[in-house]
Amino acid sequence: MKLSEKALTTLFERYSILPKEKVYHGKWSYDIGVVLRGVELAYYQTGDQSYFDYIKETMDFYIQDDGSIKGYNMNAMNIDYINNGKLLFLLYKETGEAKYKVAMDTLFEQLQKMPRTSDGGFWHKNIYPHQMWLDGLYMGSPFLAQYLVTFKEGKGLADVIKQFTLCYEHTLDEKTGLLFHAWDEKKQQFWANPETGHSPNFWGRAMGWYMMALVDTMEIISGKEEVDELKVIFEKCLESLAQVRDKEKHVWYQVLDQGDRHGNYLEASASSMIVYAAAKAVKRGFIADSWQSFVDESYQGLKEEFVFFTDEGWVNLTRNCQVAGLGGEDRRDGSFVYYISEPIITNDFKGFGAFLQASLILEPLKDS
Secondary structure, three states, X not given: XXXXXXXXXXHHHHOOOHHHOOOOOOOOOHHHHHHHHHHHHHHHHHOOHHHHHHHHHHHHHHEOOOOXXXXXXXXXXXXXXXXXXXXXXXXXXHHOOHHHHHHHHHHHHHHHHOOEXXXXXXXXXXXXXXXXXXXXXXXHHHHHHHHHHHHOOOOOHHHHHHHHHHHHHHHEOOOOOOEOOEXXXXXXXXXXXXXXXXXXXXXXHHHHHHHHHHHHHXXXXXXXXXXXXXHHHHHHHHHHHHHHOOOOOOOOEOEOOOOOOOOOOEOHHHHHHHHHHHHHHHHOXXXXXXXXXXXXXHHHHHHHHHEEEXXXXXXXXXXXXXXOOOEOOOOEOOOHHHHHHOOEEOOOHHHHHHHHHHHHHHOOOOOO
């Protein structure tokens, strides 16, 4: 049995329906969407109705008959809230049920109302004013691109490209080519560099989010001229990530450029995201085939470093950073010590979902 199939079997046997798991208590939580994107990919590869049904049952927990979303609050202007909406395109296409379109319209409306930096970048949340985080590009931009392509004939895609280019420009470290976790336009946050507004470090999963966002968006707008600018950014980022990949294990660290520093560790979610993004970029022709050996090495590293099997034969993905952010009540300062001090857990949905997607790209259930 392929590892991708084992990962899917593990998911279904562990979690009959994701939002009812104790960790979520029914929250409209973005990491559920990361896992379901893997199930969606399995459905596209096979047409197996059980995969579609799993997505529908999970999303129907949230999407009410009138199209309202359980646990959603537009006033929070939280870009994380957009991510689960990516699954609604499939549900609407396959069922034609109006409630899914209503919910998508609501999320699109949020993006139209999102507060922005002075040059047009989406804030991460109302409670994080004037800030762009790499995480936010994954949460919002692919949804916006797909909505515009599906319902607006592609009009407005320049705004999608702008989000990527602004975030890249504002978080880029010219020396390494890596991207800082976040940027504060006002340069007033306690974690922000007073001259540049950058947060202090290169967090692995933040760049993972950004890479996944790029490749997913490139797929959505493939064939349109707007994709070319994203291809350039993607390859520059991948080249920089290749320089900080562990030379022996072929995966990535929690703090990307400080692998030799005491306390740093090889981290599963970031590594899974980068492998997924690179593998998909090669498969879709966004980068040269010469990257394939890099992808294969990195996937092998993922399997050897992080994947373990339980007595039941279930997949365990170890060493996932549970969560990391900046500011807030916990005064998260973005320091090296902060990033290595957050809890490390097994089978975090952000990591498992990214790993599931990577495995399905590299070990498809059925070649398309």
